[in-house]
Amino acid sequence: MNKKNNSYYESWESEISAELITKQGLRLSEVKIDDERIYWLEGRPEESGRYVIVSRKINEKKIIDILPKGYNSRNAVHEYGGASFTVQQGKVFFTNWDDQRIYCIDNNKIFPISAEPEVNRGFRYADLILTMDSKWIICVREDHNVKGEPKNEIVAITTDGSFNLEVLLTGSDFYSSPRLNKQNDKLSWTEWNHPNMPWDGSELKQANIDISNCSIEKSEFISGGVDTSILQPEWSDSGELFFVSDESGWWNLHKNEEGENINILDESKEHAGPSWQFGFKTYDFYEEDKIILRGLSENKKNGLIRILDFSGNIKEEIGIPYTHISYINVLGENLFFIGSSPSKNDELVKYNLQQKVTEVIKKSSNLNIDKSEFSIPEEIEFPTTQNSQSYAFYYPPKNSKYLESEVIPPLLVISHGGPTSATSNSLNLSVQFWTNRGFAVVDVNYRGSTGYGRKYRDELKGNWGVYDAEDCISAVKYLAEKKLVDPKKVVIKGGSAGGYTTINALTFYDEFAAGATYYGIADLSVFIDDTHKFESRYLDSLIGKYPDEKEKYFERSAINFTDKLSSPMIILQGSEDKIVPVSQAEIMAEGLRKKQIPFSLIIYEGEQHGFRQAKNIKSSLESELYFYSKVLNFSLNENISPVKIENENNLPK
Secondary structure: OOOOOOOOOHOOOOOOOOEEEEEEEOOEEEEEEEOOOOEEEEEEEEHOOEEEEEEEEEEOOEEEEOOOOOOEEEOOOOOOOOOOOEEEOOOEEEOOOOOOOOEEEEEEEEEEEEOOOOOOOEEEEEEEOOOOOOOOOEEEEEOOOOOOOOOEEEEEEEOOOOOOEEEEEEOOOOEEEEEEEEOOOOOEEEEEEOOOOOOOOOEEEEEEEEOOOOOEOOEEEEEEEEEEOOOEEEOOOOOEEEEEEOOOOOEEEEEEEEEEEEEEEOOOOOOOOOOOOOOOOEEEEEEOOOEEEEEEEEOOOOEEEEHHHHHHHHEEOOOOOOOEEEEEEOOEEEEEEEEEEOOOEEEEEEEEEOOOOOEEEEEEOOOOOOOOOOOOOEEEEEEOOOOOOEHHHHHHHOOOOOOOOOOOOOOEEEEEEOOOOOOOOOOOOHHHHHHHHOEEEEEEEEOOOOOOHHHHHHOOOOOOHHHHHHHHHHHHHHHOOOOOOOOEEEEEEEHHHHHHHHHHHHHHHHOOOEEEOOOOOOOOOHHHOOOOOOOOEEEEEHHHOOOOHHHHHHHHHHHHHHHHHHHHEEEEEEEEOOOOOOHHHHHHHHHHHHHHOOOEEEEEEOOOEOOHHHHHHHHHHHHHHHHHHHHHHHOOOOOOOOOEOOOHOOOOO
């Protein structure tokens, strides 16, 4: 094949189209094992983002849909949901998106087991578990029928359709992870209160429970506190309570044995991540006295399955071709998980621990793209403000059709959401969409990101809107000094919290030629009174207490400084977003309109926080590319629909 000269990086012809991304974009999550069957969720963009429970026998190949058409296994507790279904003895229980009620599927019959609320979607349920006799579901309930903010509780509901309900725990602002021991006589859970988020501080508790009538005795404190985060409590068969705690400064694996808490694997590594959603599992039990725990090699380029005993002694480390592992489940000698890597999209994997044999049960993408087209990221560490260091994944442009050149490519900076979250090196076609067209990409894990210990995570406290933008700019400077990118052709994008960083970067700094904000925040003071319970006090730590530190909110809200705006912006927003309301997008658009700065505002009807419909995912990517082509003045080698750009005459020539 004769390669083309790549003098104009951003105009490379690419086979990684926006349409391909939507067609290859299954979301795999929530792995469950019941007897000899494995169950999981598939989020399907081509079905308007519907989440479908699917299943197959462990040793067979045939995959079937369990969830009938017209149902969607997804809940809205904390708005982000998670842990939306459970299964036992062939009966499947799930929360349905449209009405948020719990339903049972039994022998192809489907019926509700939670009562219809007075207000549609007034009761929401998450983190479903079953008693061993299958007579009760224990779960988190979020009550939106009350005045003021919703009430969160742990409740028990009969599974026979009689709608009997017992409130087991109430009084705290939030609850998560109800877990029964194998004997079904003890219940553990985590809880926390405003203004904390679960990664700031939470408590692990337990109580004796009588499952005949689902009543509990007085609760007992196990671990945690306002400055210690507890995640993923699980009971071993022998009755020990395991959990993940960051008391050491890292989310490490602990156990409670005879009233004593023991850090069984004390190391400078994270054994879990922030619990934005319910139901994540990074470990499970193996044989009678061992644990399977996900891990990474020292250079973070290879994944590991770590087998350890209950005292924390590592018995075996098995290298696997997955650098990101989640939803771990073990049955016998088989390990099940969802894994990905720089060259693999999410895959549901069965791994035989004895034979060391891997089977891919389901791929999120049946990619018909040669791996030579993929840009493999390099994790970089670079200096930033306040004599600190920050981290990112750098992706060079990559397209096998084009020759290397001395021309320096443009750069797309990505700021992840959260902000208490992180980006990984897993294959992301939405990143490869850009690198295959000739853009370099840097995906920034700014201060406050997870994966680098509590100290790094806490650096963003009081500094959101400053450190995140400064780290994005520091990444640009680092790459520009190495002659890897053209500092005059830098654009920035981000969603949610990353959208806020993008807006601020385009308002308060001059390093960016343009940007794309997906459901981003423009006015923090509006956000205080116009968001949901889970995050309603999140800004207390990220910015400061309101109204005591009202000035900080004003100073870090771009809408108050539209006179400083100089960079074009494309704003993409869902009409039904309850986390970052559409008003935020409209506020920013009006500021740009008054300043006569080129911008596009696109509101997608029916979308929530994060786009799930294939047509809108395709549209947003293509619109962003079109917008950059106009700002950076490059030609498009593909047929995509034009986007309305207000003040287009003011674009640089």
